[in-house]
Amino acid sequence: MNQLCQRTRSSCGACCGLYNRRDHGEEAVRERLDARTDALAGVPRTQDGFREAAARIGASEPPSLFPSVRVCPLLGWLDPERTRVGCLAHPLVTGGADLRDQGVYDASICETFLCPSHSWLAEEEAEIVDDTCADAHLYGLVVTDVPFVRAVLDAVGRLAGARIERRHLERAPVRDSLRRLFALKEELEPGSEGLFGAFRPGADGEPVPRSIDYAGMEREVSPWDAILLCVGADPRSGNDLDRLEGEVRGRLEECGKALLGGGGGR
Numbered sequence: 001m002n003q004l005c006q007r008t009r010s011s012c013g014a015c016c017g018l019y020n021r022r023d024h025g026e027e028a029v030r031e032r033l034d035a036r037t038d039a040l041a042g043v044p045r046t047q048d049g050f051r052e053a054a055a056r057i058g059a060s061e062p063p064s065l066f067p068s069v070r071v072c073p074l075l076g077w078l079d080p081e082r083t084r085v086g087c088l089a090h091p092l093v094t095g096g097a098d099l100r101d102q103g104v105y106d107a108s109i110c111e112t113f114l115c116p117s118h119s120w121l122a123e124e125e126a127e128i129v130d131d132t133c134a135d136a137h138l139y140g141l142v143v144t145d146v147p148f149v150r151a152v153l154d155a156v157g158r159l160a161g162a163r164i165e166r167r168h169l170e171r172a173p174v175r176d177s178l179r180r181l182f183a184l185k186e187e188l189e190p191g192s193e194g195l196f197g198a199f200r201p202g203a204d205g206e207p208v209p210r211s212i213d214y215a216g217m218e219r220e221v222s223p224w225d226a227i228l229l230c231v232g233a234d235p236r237s238g239n240d241l242d243r244l245e246g247e248v249r250g251r252l253e254e255c256g257k258a259l260l261g262g263g264g265g266r
Protein backbone atom coordinates (compact mmCIF):
# COMPACT_ATOMS: atom_id res chain seq x y z
CA MET A 1 0.00 0.00 0.00
CA ASN A 2 1.36 3.39 -0.96
CA GLN A 3 1.11 6.14 1.64
CA LEU A 4 -2.36 7.59 1.93
CA CYS A 5 -1.31 11.05 3.14
CA GLN A 6 -0.18 12.39 -0.24
CA ARG A 7 -1.78 10.70 -3.24
CA THR A 8 -1.81 11.57 -6.93
CA ARG A 9 -4.86 13.85 -6.74
CA SER A 10 -5.57 14.20 -3.04
CA SER A 11 -3.91 14.98 0.27
CA CYS A 12 -4.87 14.52 3.92
CA GLY A 13 -4.13 16.30 7.19
CA ALA A 14 -6.72 14.63 9.41
CA CYS A 15 -4.29 13.38 12.06
CA CYS A 16 -2.74 16.86 12.30
CA GLY A 17 -6.18 18.11 13.37
CA LEU A 18 -7.52 19.42 10.07
CA TYR A 19 -11.18 18.83 10.99
CA ASN A 20 -10.98 19.23 14.75
CA ARG A 21 -12.85 22.52 15.04
CA ARG A 22 -16.50 23.30 15.47
CA ASP A 23 -16.60 24.61 11.91
CA HIS A 24 -14.97 21.87 9.84
CA GLY A 25 -16.53 22.99 6.54
CA GLU A 26 -14.33 23.37 3.49
CA GLU A 27 -14.38 27.16 3.56
CA ALA A 28 -13.39 27.44 7.22
CA VAL A 29 -10.68 24.81 6.84
CA ARG A 30 -9.32 26.58 3.77
CA GLU A 31 -9.24 29.91 5.62
CA ARG A 32 -7.24 28.41 8.49
CA LEU A 33 -4.77 26.79 6.11
CA ASP A 34 -4.45 30.09 4.21
CA ALA A 35 -3.78 32.01 7.41
CA ARG A 36 -1.16 29.56 8.67
CA THR A 37 0.60 29.35 5.31
CA ASP A 38 0.72 33.16 5.12
CA ALA A 39 1.88 33.47 8.74
CA LEU A 40 4.72 30.99 8.21
CA ALA A 41 5.82 32.32 4.83
CA GLY A 42 8.35 34.86 6.12
CA VAL A 43 9.40 33.01 9.28
CA PRO A 44 13.07 31.95 9.47
CA ARG A 45 13.46 28.18 8.98
CA THR A 46 14.85 27.73 12.51
CA GLN A 47 13.61 25.97 15.65
CA ASP A 48 13.21 29.33 17.43
CA GLY A 49 11.42 30.92 14.49
CA PHE A 50 8.93 28.08 14.14
CA ARG A 51 8.42 27.76 17.91
CA GLU A 52 7.37 31.39 18.16
CA ALA A 53 5.27 31.24 15.01
CA ALA A 54 3.51 28.04 16.11
CA ALA A 55 2.61 29.63 19.46
CA ARG A 56 1.33 32.77 17.74
CA ILE A 57 -0.78 30.86 15.22
CA GLY A 58 -2.13 28.47 17.86
CA ALA A 59 -3.22 31.38 20.07
CA SER A 60 -5.08 33.00 17.16
CA GLU A 61 -7.24 29.96 16.39
CA PRO A 62 -10.55 28.81 17.89
CA PRO A 63 -10.55 25.94 20.43
CA SER A 64 -10.48 22.35 19.23
CA LEU A 65 -13.53 20.10 19.44
CA PHE A 66 -11.89 16.85 20.61
CA PRO A 67 -8.83 17.23 22.86
CA SER A 68 -7.61 13.72 21.92
CA VAL A 69 -6.84 14.88 18.36
CA ARG A 70 -4.37 17.73 18.56
CA VAL A 71 -4.53 20.61 16.13
CA CYS A 72 -1.16 21.51 14.68
CA PRO A 73 -0.55 25.12 13.64
CA LEU A 74 2.18 23.94 11.23
CA LEU A 75 -0.27 22.22 8.86
CA GLY A 76 -0.76 24.37 5.77
CA TRP A 77 -0.61 24.45 1.98
CA LEU A 78 2.31 22.76 0.27
CA ASP A 79 1.85 24.19 -3.22
CA PRO A 80 1.50 27.76 -4.55
CA GLU A 81 -1.96 26.91 -5.96
CA ARG A 82 -3.07 25.85 -2.46
CA THR A 83 -4.54 22.53 -3.46
CA ARG A 84 -2.39 20.21 -1.37
CA VAL A 85 -2.46 20.15 2.43
CA GLY A 86 0.62 19.03 4.36
CA CYS A 87 3.29 19.71 6.94
CA LEU A 88 5.10 23.03 6.55
CA ALA A 89 7.77 21.95 9.03
CA HIS A 90 8.83 18.86 7.06
CA PRO A 91 12.45 18.98 5.83
CA LEU A 92 11.30 18.54 2.22
CA VAL A 93 9.21 21.69 2.61
CA THR A 94 11.59 23.86 4.67
CA GLY A 95 14.49 23.04 2.36
CA GLY A 96 16.44 21.01 4.92
CA ALA A 97 15.63 21.77 8.56
CA ASP A 98 13.28 19.35 10.32
CA LEU A 99 11.12 21.71 12.39
CA ARG A 100 8.37 19.25 13.34
CA ASP A 101 9.44 19.31 16.99
CA GLN A 102 7.74 22.72 17.09
CA GLY A 103 4.36 21.22 16.20
CA VAL A 104 1.94 19.57 18.61
CA TYR A 105 3.81 16.26 18.65
CA ASP A 106 7.49 15.77 17.93
CA ALA A 107 9.37 14.94 14.77
CA SER A 108 9.73 11.22 15.53
CA ILE A 109 5.98 10.80 16.09
CA CYS A 110 5.18 12.79 12.95
CA GLU A 111 7.65 10.73 10.95
CA THR A 112 6.39 7.32 12.04
CA PHE A 113 2.65 7.73 12.60
CA LEU A 114 0.38 6.06 10.08
CA CYS A 115 -3.33 6.00 10.75
CA PRO A 116 -5.13 2.61 10.80
CA SER A 117 -6.37 3.05 7.22
CA HIS A 118 -2.85 2.24 6.04
CA SER A 119 -3.25 -1.33 7.19
CA TRP A 120 -6.96 -1.74 6.42
CA LEU A 121 -7.53 -0.12 3.05
CA ALA A 122 -6.69 -2.10 -0.10
CA GLU A 123 -4.73 -0.31 -2.82
CA GLU A 124 -7.69 -0.46 -5.26
CA GLU A 125 -9.93 1.13 -2.60
CA ALA A 126 -7.33 3.84 -1.93
CA GLU A 127 -7.11 4.61 -5.64
CA ILE A 128 -10.89 4.84 -5.91
CA VAL A 129 -11.05 7.29 -2.99
CA ASP A 130 -8.18 9.37 -4.41
CA ASP A 131 -9.66 9.52 -7.94
CA THR A 132 -13.14 10.29 -6.66
CA CYS A 133 -12.35 12.94 -4.04
CA ALA A 134 -9.34 14.53 -5.76
CA ASP A 135 -8.99 17.30 -3.17
CA ALA A 136 -7.62 18.30 0.24
CA HIS A 137 -10.90 18.29 2.17
CA LEU A 138 -13.31 15.47 1.35
CA TYR A 139 -10.48 13.01 0.79
CA GLY A 140 -9.27 13.14 4.40
CA LEU A 141 -12.77 12.64 5.77
CA VAL A 142 -13.28 9.56 3.61
CA VAL A 143 -9.88 7.88 3.55
CA THR A 144 -9.73 7.76 7.34
CA ASP A 145 -12.97 5.77 7.52
CA VAL A 146 -12.44 2.37 5.88
CA PRO A 147 -15.81 0.93 7.00
CA PHE A 148 -17.53 3.90 5.31
CA VAL A 149 -15.64 3.38 2.03
CA ARG A 150 -16.52 -0.32 2.07
CA ALA A 151 -20.15 0.25 3.05
CA VAL A 152 -20.61 2.69 0.15
CA LEU A 153 -18.85 0.50 -2.43
CA ASP A 154 -20.76 -2.60 -1.23
CA ALA A 155 -24.12 -0.82 -1.36
CA VAL A 156 -23.51 0.48 -4.89
CA GLY A 157 -22.40 -3.01 -5.92
CA ARG A 158 -25.56 -4.58 -4.46
CA LEU A 159 -27.78 -2.09 -6.26
CA ALA A 160 -26.02 -2.30 -9.63
CA GLY A 161 -25.23 -6.01 -9.46
CA ALA A 162 -21.57 -5.27 -10.19
CA ARG A 163 -18.80 -3.96 -8.01
CA ILE A 164 -17.53 -0.49 -8.76
CA GLU A 165 -13.94 -0.55 -10.01
CA ARG A 166 -11.39 2.15 -10.62
CA ARG A 167 -11.80 1.93 -14.41
CA HIS A 168 -15.48 2.88 -14.01
CA LEU A 169 -14.41 6.28 -12.66
CA GLU A 170 -13.25 7.28 -16.13
CA ARG A 171 -16.94 7.88 -16.73
CA ALA A 172 -17.82 11.27 -15.25
CA PRO A 173 -21.38 10.31 -14.16
CA VAL A 174 -20.02 7.38 -12.13
CA ARG A 175 -17.25 9.46 -10.57
CA ASP A 176 -19.53 12.40 -9.80
CA SER A 177 -22.28 10.29 -8.28
CA LEU A 178 -19.81 8.34 -6.14
CA ARG A 179 -18.36 11.65 -5.00
CA ARG A 180 -21.83 12.76 -3.92
CA LEU A 181 -22.11 9.65 -1.80
CA PHE A 182 -18.73 10.24 -0.20
CA ALA A 183 -19.68 13.90 0.30
CA LEU A 184 -22.20 12.84 2.96
CA LYS A 185 -19.16 13.16 5.20
CA GLU A 186 -19.06 16.90 4.55
CA GLU A 187 -22.67 17.41 5.55
CA LEU A 188 -22.63 16.24 9.15
CA GLU A 189 -23.22 18.28 12.26
CA PRO A 190 -20.12 19.44 14.18
CA GLY A 191 -18.82 16.77 16.53
CA SER A 192 -20.63 13.94 14.75
CA GLU A 193 -19.35 10.43 15.34
CA GLY A 194 -19.04 10.10 11.57
CA LEU A 195 -16.31 12.72 11.50
CA PHE A 196 -13.97 11.13 13.99
CA GLY A 197 -14.73 7.41 13.90
CA ALA A 198 -11.24 6.61 12.70
CA PHE A 199 -9.77 8.17 15.82
CA ARG A 200 -11.75 6.20 18.34
CA PRO A 201 -10.02 2.84 18.59
CA GLY A 202 -11.00 0.43 21.33
CA ALA A 203 -8.60 -1.06 23.89
CA ASP A 204 -7.30 -3.58 21.30
CA GLY A 205 -6.68 -0.85 18.72
CA GLU A 206 -9.62 -1.89 16.54
CA PRO A 207 -12.37 0.67 15.87
CA VAL A 208 -15.18 0.81 18.42
CA PRO A 209 -18.41 -0.48 16.81
CA ARG A 210 -20.86 2.33 16.27
CA SER A 211 -24.59 1.77 16.57
CA ILE A 212 -27.79 3.64 15.89
CA ASP A 213 -30.50 3.36 18.52
CA TYR A 214 -33.34 2.27 16.18
CA ALA A 215 -35.27 0.65 19.03
CA GLY A 216 -35.20 3.88 21.00
CA MET A 217 -36.73 5.61 17.99
CA GLU A 218 -39.27 2.79 17.53
CA ARG A 219 -38.33 2.13 13.93
CA GLU A 220 -36.90 -0.63 11.74
CA VAL A 221 -33.20 -0.95 11.06
CA SER A 222 -32.47 0.89 7.82
CA PRO A 223 -31.41 -1.16 4.78
CA TRP A 224 -28.54 1.32 4.52
CA ASP A 225 -27.54 0.88 8.14
CA ALA A 226 -23.86 0.20 7.34
CA ILE A 227 -23.49 3.60 5.67
CA LEU A 228 -25.66 5.43 8.18
CA LEU A 229 -23.63 3.96 11.02
CA CYS A 230 -20.43 5.28 9.50
CA VAL A 231 -21.75 8.79 9.04
CA GLY A 232 -23.06 8.77 12.60
CA ALA A 233 -26.63 9.28 11.42
CA ASP A 234 -27.90 8.96 14.94
CA PRO A 235 -29.86 11.80 16.51
CA ARG A 236 -27.43 11.48 19.47
CA SER A 237 -24.79 12.82 17.04
CA GLY A 238 -27.00 15.76 16.18
CA ASN A 239 -27.82 14.38 12.74
CA ASP A 240 -31.27 13.83 11.27
CA LEU A 241 -31.54 10.08 10.58
CA ASP A 242 -34.54 10.32 8.21
CA ARG A 243 -32.96 13.08 6.16
CA LEU A 244 -29.65 11.25 5.89
CA GLU A 245 -31.37 7.97 5.03
CA GLY A 246 -33.22 9.73 2.20
CA GLU A 247 -29.97 11.25 0.97
CA VAL A 248 -28.19 7.88 1.08
CA ARG A 249 -31.00 6.17 -0.83
CA GLY A 250 -31.18 8.88 -3.52
CA ARG A 251 -27.42 9.09 -4.01
CA LEU A 252 -27.04 5.30 -4.13
CA GLU A 253 -29.71 5.03 -6.81
CA GLU A 254 -28.02 7.76 -8.82
CA CYS A 255 -24.65 6.01 -8.58
CA GLY A 256 -26.10 2.58 -9.37
CA LYS A 257 -27.82 4.03 -12.43
CA ALA A 258 -24.61 5.73 -13.59
CA LEU A 259 -22.67 2.49 -13.18
CA LEU A 260 -25.21 0.56 -15.26
CA GLY A 261 -25.57 3.42 -17.77
CA GLY A 262 -22.28 2.99 -19.60
CA GLY A 263 -22.15 6.41 -21.36
CA GLY A 264 -20.29 9.63 -20.49
CA GLY A 265 -16.58 10.42 -20.09
CA ARG A 266 -14.08 12.62 -18.38
Ligand code: SF4
Nearest residue numbers: 004005012014015115
Ligand atom coordinates in the same frame (compact mmCIF):
# COMPACT_ATOMS: atom_id res chain seq x y z
S1 SF4 B 1 -4.93 10.66 8.91
FE1 SF4 B 1 -3.81 8.97 7.91
S2 SF4 B 1 -3.85 9.45 5.73
FE2 SF4 B 1 -4.38 11.32 6.86
S3 SF4 B 1 -2.42 12.41 7.09
FE3 SF4 B 1 -2.74 11.19 8.93
S4 SF4 B 1 -1.69 9.25 8.55
FE4 SF4 B 1 -1.94 10.28 6.57
Ligand code: SF4
Nearest residue numbers: 016072075087103110
Ligand atom coordinates in the same frame (compact mmCIF):
# COMPACT_ATOMS: atom_id res chain seq x y z
S1 SF4 C 1 4.53 19.04 12.73
FE1 SF4 C 1 3.63 16.98 12.82
S2 SF4 C 1 1.53 17.33 13.58
FE2 SF4 C 1 2.32 19.30 12.82
S3 SF4 C 1 1.64 19.44 10.69
FE3 SF4 C 1 3.70 18.56 10.72
S4 SF4 C 1 3.32 16.33 10.68
FE4 SF4 C 1 1.41 17.30 11.33
